[in-house]
Every structure is written in structure tokens, then in C-alpha cells.
Amino acid sequence: EDKVVQSPLSLVVHEGDTVTLNCSYEVTNFRSLLWYKQEKKAPTFLFMLTSSGIEKKSGRLSSILDKKELFSILNITATQTGDSAVYLCAVLLGTSGGTSYGKLTFGQGTILTVHP
């Protein structure tokens, strides 16, 4: 069964801290790994990673994928209260015709709380 596991499940930090969120996966037909931020309702897309070892960066956020060890990390530097959210890791599966084709399999999410 396809599985995505995130750790920690929750994290409380103060503004200015740096945090690292982890995502490991065991899936068949890996296509890509995605990170989303969910504040109220709609998960907001952050990164898509397909190649191992290449860091994606956007402002204070960065992410990297290790396809050999089957994990990814999301780093947030100089955290702000606006970073408080649930961070979701998801793996996009599938080759054409497979039963897992097209679906995102999500981890449980990491609840990040940033205090002023």
C-alpha cells in the first residue's frame, strides 16, 4: 500500500527560528513529490520535486528530494507568524493505466505554530 509519512506531526517555534519538516514515502510508480500549505481550507501549492538532489527555493522556503532514500525536507528560515499552517506533503503517482494513476497520496500533515 502506498504510504506517505510526515514528521513531526506538530511543531511550535518562535519567530525567527528555522524549521525542517520531513516527509518519507513508500510508493509504487513515483512521479513527483509536492508540498502544500493549508491555512484555512484550500491547500496552496509550494513546490513540486521530480529530480533527486535539486533544491527548489522560494523566498524563505526551500525543499529537496532524495529519491534514493525516499524522503524530502521542507525548510523554512526566519519563520514568521504568517507561516503558521498545516504543511502537507503529497506524492503524485502513476503511469498510464495503473490503479494509482493520477492521484495524490498525502501525508498526515505537520501543524506548524509560530509564536511572536
Next chain:
Amino acid sequence: EAGVTQSPTHLIKTRGQQATLRCSPISGHTSVYWYQQALGLGLQFLLWYDEGEERNRGNFPPRFSGRQFPNYSSELNVNALELEDSALYLCASSSTWDRDGTDTQYFGPGTRLTVL
């Protein structure tokens, strides 16, 4: 550019009734995905429509069904509602599946379905 839109925002039904949820994808996107996010559970893949056809479905009973219209908007129908169907239903859209990097799924704000 408008994002994915969903209606209604909230829906309250009683057990045994039917619910219809609607989704309009980002302009130019042909694929629509439905996910269920129940309290305490992660996002679970429900259905995927592309070019008017159902491409894949998750492990949900047949009373969860849907369709995609010629303008690529989509409808999710849930028949014979049960209490455990209470959840946030998220719709996502993506552009053509086979082109690398363009199948990122972008989510709408969701419909909160409450079954009494």
C-alpha cells in the same frame, strides 16, 4: 487569473439525502480531481476526470460519483448520505497530464458538507 472555484461553501444535509458539489477548474485546465478531508484524517483521493472521462477513482463506495462537463467543470454527487460523509470536499485542477511539470494540482477552497 481566477483559481479553482467551488460551490456551495457549506452544505447541510440529513442522512439518506443526496448532495451535489460543484467545481470550476482554472482556465485552460482539463483535469479535475476530488478529494475528501474528514476530521482527523488526511486528504483522501476520490475521483479524477479528464477530458470528460473518469480516469481513476479512490477506495470509495459507488454512491460517490461525478461527471465532467464539456467546459471542464465538474460535479460530485454523494447519494444516500451517511454521517461519516461529513467532511471538507476539495476539488483540484491541473493541465494536461502527460507534460512533465504541468500536472501540478491546484486546489479550490472546498465545500464543507455536514450530514445530520
